Amino acid sequence: MEKHLLEQYLADHHREAYLWARQCCRYDDEQAKDVLQAACLKIWEGRAHYNNQSSFRTWLFAVIRYTALDSLREKHPAIVDEPGDHLGLHADEPPEEPVDYEALLQQLPARQAQVLLLAFYHNMTLEAIATVMDISLGTVRTHYDRGKKQLKELLSRTRVQDHGRR
């Protein structure tokens, strides 16, 4: 892909790329900036090569996800597979805010949260999510169903607490 086209695509998807980087970095703004910069540099230098097998957006999200994973592993060597699996909050600890979106999502296993974010927040198809996450479609479906179920439970619990406070 030519440089000016690449630059144009990156500019077009910059905002959602940053938000996705932030979601991959457990909502850490500074780390998200670094990850996005590193991902752009990879693309710019040709270390990440777009091969037209998926949409540019899907491919960009996959590059960002891998870069975020590398960055998190550098900071937290205990992370082997996915960010958030070992460092997230426990489901028994409800968030303090009535609706704290990020804290609620952090209570889910990282893969489930990412699948839900890609599906509902970024409006991606399950096939595209499988490409971004580099997992099979069946695994995406499993994470999707389990994630939805868990998030609904968390939301209902939050609402009950919210009503209880009032």
Place this chain on the structure above:
Amino acid sequence: MEDDKILESFFDGMKQADAQRPVPPLEKPTPVRRLWSPGIRYSAAAAVTIFLVAVLYTVRKRAQEPTAQTRDVVIEVGQRSTPTGSLVDMPEQTLSEWTSPTSSLSEDF
């Protein structure tokens, strides 16, 4: 479907919250300028490796060659000197001239 509505409204709320979030500007990455292109660097590395292998081969080959022929050792054998060689000059005397060194003792006696 009803359940998905709940989740959709949750993520819509999240999107609205993120809509006010400042996004850092896209900075055009400045690739690091390198003096030599990767092709030249790889070629140079290959050339150095080949040179070192050649040097090592030559050195080992020379070490395996037979060593230079030894020079002939010449041993000169001369006349053997007297084992009791002395620097004292002993004058030769004839028997008629010879006097006993102890003759004075017999004379005294």
